[in-house]
Amino acid sequence: xxxxxxxxxxxxLILGIFGWEIGMELAGTSALTGESIRWVAPLTAVGGLIGxxxxxxxxxxxxxxxxxxxxxxxxxxxLAAAIGLVVGLMIAALLAWPLSFLPSPFGKxxxxxxxxxFGYLGTIVMVLRQKDIFALLGARWSASAxxxxxxxxxxxxxxxxxxxxxxxxxxxxxxxxxxVPRFVLNELQHIADSADPLRRNRGRRGLxxxxxMQHESAVPVIISDLDVDGVRQxxxxxVQLGKQLGCxxxxxxxxxxxxxxxxGVVVLNINALANAVKSVVLPGETMRVRVIQExxxxxxxxxxxxDGTMVVVENGYRYMNSSLDVVVTKVLQTNAGRMLFAQPxxx
Numbered sequence: 001x002x003x004x005x006x007x008x009x010x011x012x013l014i015l016g017i018f019g020w021e022i023g024m025e026l027a028g029t030s031a032l033t034g035e036s037i038r039w040v041a042p043l044t045a046v047g048g049l050i051g052x053x054x055x056x057x058x059x060x061x062x063x064x065x066x067x068x069x070x071x072x073x074x075x076x077x078x079l080a081a082a083i084g085l086v087v088g089l090m091i092a093a094l095l096a097w098p099l100s101f102l103p104s105p106f107g108k109x110x111x112x113x114x115x116x117x118f119g120y121l122g123t124i125v126m127v128l129r130q131k132d133i134f135a136l137l138g139a140r141w142s143a144s145a146x147x148x149x150x151x152x153x154x155x156x157x158x159x160x161x162x163x164x165x166x167x168x169x170x171x172x173x174x175x176x177x178x179x180v181p182r183f184v185l186n187e188l189q190h191i192a193d194s195a196d197p198l199r200r201n202r203g204r205r206g207l208x209x210x211x212x213m214q215h216e217s218a219v220p221v222i223i224s225d226l227d228v229d230g231v232r233q234x235x236x237x238x239v240q241l242g243k244q245l246g247c248x249x250x251x252x253x254x255x256x257x258x259x260x261x262x263x264g265v266v267v268l269n270i271n272a273l274a275n276a277v278k279s280v281v282l283p284g285e286t287m288r289v290r291v292i293q294e295x296x297x298x299x300x301x302x303x304x305x306x307d308g309t310m311v312v313v314e315n316g317y318r319y320m321n322s323s324l325d326v327v328v329t330k331v332l333q334t335n336a337g338r339m340l341f342a343q344p345x346x347x
Contacts, residue, residue: 011055012048019047025105080130081123088122089115151176152222153268156238156251157187161206164270165250169217177220178250180210181241185223187234239265278307278338283328286345290323291316305340314343 023040095118096111126133155178159165168174188210192203214221228240235256242249248266251257260267281287289303289311301316303326313319313326326342 007055007059008052011051011058013051015051015054016044016048019043019045022047022105077127077130080126080133084122084124084126085119086122087126088118088120091122092118152179152245152247153177154238154242154245154247154249155180155184156249156253156256157184157191157206157234158253158256159250159270160184160188160210161191161202162252162270163205163209164274166209166213166217168270168273169213169219172218174219174250176247177222178213178217179222179224179226179247181224181226181237183227183234183237185210235259239263242266274307275338278309279305281309281328281331281340283330285328286325287311287328287342288323288325289313289342290321291319292321294320309338309340311340311342314341316344319344 020040020043023043026043027039092111092115095114099110099114100107102110153174153176155165160180165174165178169178188203188206190203191199192207194200194203210221226241226245228237228244231237231240235253238249238251238256239260242260242265243263248268249256249260250268250270251260252270254271257267257269257272287305289305291301291303291313293302294300294317295302295312299315299317301313301319303311303313303316305311311326313324314329316324316326325345327345328340328342330341332339332341
């Protein structure tokens with residue numbers, strides 16, 4: 001509050017002086033007389049009032065906004081804004097000389113107003129059309145190329161606890177840095193401190209996996225203070241950050257996958273990747289499996305392939321704890337994965 005008051009006083013003085021100068025120009029004299037004071041006094045008072053009211057909105061409010069949001073703005077967007085501002089100010093500088101020949105007070109006011117207007121327009125145009133402009137200039141370091149080459153990804157709580165992301169990183173499929181927001185780390189710590197033994201073990205596993213990834217991952221793992229104001233749920237924060245940063249969210253949470261997809265955020269689902277790399281099996285193929293447990297129906301046996309796919313063997317219970325050749329009769333694809341139905345192969 002003290003800083004706001006200080007800037008209000010400074011703003012009142014600056015615009016008060018500005019109003020004084022305009023009043024003296026309008027009065028057509030450089031001396032303070034009874035005639036000129038009718039112009040100077042009200043304009044000085046109005047300028048001081050406007051300065052006191054607008055000063056925080058021109059100083060402390062933008063500073064608070066910048067402190068909270070600049071960290072979330074991509075570097076290429078900041079670069080584009082800076083280039084646009086410079087171009088806009090150069091155009092304003094070229095127009096300042098002819099505008100200065102206009103009658104007073106326009107010759108003094110319009111160059112300053114032009115600098116504000118063209119600086120703003122240059123920044124906005126460059127930010128909104130940065131990809132097109134960089135592509136037109138043939139810049140290899142354009143925003144789109146940079147994103148394609150080194151796109152960061154956001155990790156959610158479930159995929160860290162799952163742990164398979166660590167093995168995926170070692171394969172080189174993820175090239176950009178992996179960002180773990182502070183609120184995701186806080187949720188992991190909250191789960192690790194839970195009174196429920198199962199949740200506590202899951203949380204501790206997540207923290208162990210994160211520590212392992214920081215030391216062994218082929219790509220950097222960054223613990224970031226990025227946050228979204230006004231949003232409380234962790235999943236909602238991840239979706240909003242994905243939209244702001246333009247980067248994918250890595251998860252194995254089906255609900256988060258659906259919500260993020262509806263809002264236009266790219267999702268890398270570990271379960272979908274696992275299903276995609278499983279070997280293709282068609283009905284009629286023969287394979288050798290080992291029955292390890294009883295199925296839900298009478299006489300059924302259950303086996304598993306190397307990739308974890310469940311194989312339900314009709315009349316397979318009698319082959320418990322033994323290997324046999326089976327013929328695939330049906331392939332069932334579900335949200336949880338793939339399931340095969342088979343029956344013993346008879347020569």
